[in-house]
Amino acid sequence: xxxxxxxxxxxxxxxxxxxxxxxxxxxxxxxxxxxxxxxxxxxxxxxxxxxxxxxxxxxxxxxxxxxxxxxxxxxxxxxxxxxxxxxxxxxxxxxxxxxxxxxxxxxxxxxxxxxxxxxxxxxxxxxxxxxxxxxxxxxxxxxxxxxxxxxxxxxxxxxxxxxxxxxxxxxxxxxxxxxxxxxxxxxxxxxxxxxxxxxxxxxxxxxxxxxxxxxxxxxxxxxxxxxxxxxxxxxxxxxxxxxxxxxxxxxxxxxxxxxxxxxxxxxxxxxxxxxxxxxxxxxxxxxxxxxxxxxxxxxxxxxxxxxxxxxxxxxxxxxxx
Ligand code: SAH
Numbered sequence: 440x441x442x443x444x445x446x447x448x449x450x451x452x453x454x455x456x457x458x459x460x461x462x463x464x465x466x467x468x469x470x471x472x473x474x475x476x477x478x479x480x481x482x483x484x485x486x487x488x489x490x491x492x493x494x495x496x497x498x499x500x501x502x503x504x505x506x507x508x509x510x511x512x513x514x515x516x517x518x519x520x521x522x523x524x525x526x527x528x529x530x531x532x533x534x535x536x537x538x539x540x541x542x543x544x545x546x547x548x549x550x551x552x553x554x555x556x557x558x559x560x561x562x563x564x565x566x567x568x569x570x571x572x573x574x575x576x577x578x579x580x581x582x583x584x585x586x587x588x589x590x591x592x593x594x595x596x597x598x599x600x601x602x603x604x605x606x607x608x609x610x611x612x613x614x615x616x617x618x619x620x621x622x623x624x625x626x627x628x629x630x631x632x633x634x635x636x637x638x639x640x641x642x643x644x645x646x647x648x649x650x651x652x653x654x655x656x657x658x659x660x661x662x663x664x665x666x667x668x669x670x671x672x673x674x675x676x677x678x679x680x681x682x683x684x685x686x687x688x689x690x691x692x693x694x695x696x697x698x699x700x701x702x703x704x705x706x707x708x709x710x711x712x713x714x715x716x717x718x719x720x721x722x723x724x725x726x727x728x729x730x731x732x733x734x735x736x737x738x739x740x741x742x743x744x745x746x747x748x749x750x751x752x753x754x755x756x757x758x759x760x
Contacts, residue, residue, distance in 0.1 A: 468559065475552050476572075483574060550582020551757055558754030562634075562645040562667040569634045576635035580617060586757055594690035594729045595662050599624045601688070602658065609657035612680060614646045614673060615664020630656070647672040651680040658686045663729070665691060671711070671749045678715055678736065687717055687734040692755045696730055703750035705730060714747045716740065 553575055557565050569576050587593055599621060602611065607626045613619065616631035619641050630651060636643035642650060647669065659677035667673065677687055689712075696705045709719050709732060717734035724730055 465559070472552070472556055472559075476556075476568075479549055479552065479575070480572065483572070483578075547582060547585075549578055550585075553579045554582070555754065555756055557666045558756070559668065561669045562647045562673065565667060566634050566645040573635050577637070583617065590728045592726050592728070594726070594731065595620050597723075597726070597731060598660055598662055598688055598690060602627065605658070605686075610655065611658045611660060612649070612651060612656045612677070613660045613662070614649075614677060615661060615666070616641060617662075617664075621660060621662075627658075647676050649676055649680065653679050654682050656680045656685055657682060658688065660688045662688075662690045663692060665689065665752060666754075670752055671747070674712060674715060678717070681736045683736055683738045683740075685736045686720075687712070687732075687736065689732040689734075690729050691732075691752070693724075693726075693728055693730055695752050695755055701753050703752050705732075707748070707750040708732075708752070711747050711749045714745060 556568060557579075560568070602609070602621065602625050605627075609627050611621065611625070611627050611629040613621045613629055613631045616622070616633050619629075619631040619633075619638055622629035622631045622640060630649075631638075631641045632644055632646050632649055632651075633641055634643065634645065644650065646664075647667075656677075659681050661673065661677070665673060674687075681687065694700065694702060696702045696708065698704055705722065709722065712732070712734055713719055716737050718737055719732070719734055721733040722730065723733075
């Protein structure tokens, strides 16, 4: 249950609105997003057609070094010179540069749209969204990588460093693993979970309902993945699968916890997790872009669970650059 019954924080604008008004705005937003999804589907068809053209070009020139990120971002390593068999005129150069910039802007817009969708729907809805169009997941992660490249430190690397100092026998669950960087970097057994699996080692599911066995995990990780409006159900799931004494690590974007801009109070967030049955071990605010919370699952189960007041976590919306 949320803190406010009749009033809900509409964090995007930082104002407090009644829940029926919030519902109305959410419905309106959903309609807008559905429309944008249709547009995006049409664009994807065009992108796929363009990939086919690029592939044909590669056959002609014998080059095969085009990366999937570049395809997604609309960039090709192939120069037009290689295709034209002559150097480009200055007009052609200007126009291809414009096209490139336009494509990058378009993919940035799509990234922001998918990102907003993931922060404003439940995990179940997000699963439906990606299952309907799995290629949106690649589009999302190409944009995500671009965003993250400007961060001075990647939270996932801080978590990997921490894990390397723990026992290699610890079994890890990476909730919302993205490209499964943790599994690729440590010796531990890692269960990587995400909405879409492009990799046979990633389990595709809504992480509120994972297939993991109860009390089987030593370390549960949420690295920038508490995106759904029902984020508390992901944490409940981590409580179910963790062994007593097991670690829960959460890295989240700092701005989501800035009360001056409608963000949650990190203490309220931490208290809610403690009420779920965890002990707060450490909070690391030293990084510019994210906060790292460390908890352990209490050894003793709480017999009568009290109602937990989960603070609303405002969506992390990226600005157009
Ligand atoms: N942890 C990774 C990726 C972060 S991006 C890293 O730090 O590199 C957030 C990821 O959480 C996305 O891949 C998104 O698909 C995933 N995610 C969001 N909600 C989810 C849900 N309900 N179930 C499974 N994965 C989810």
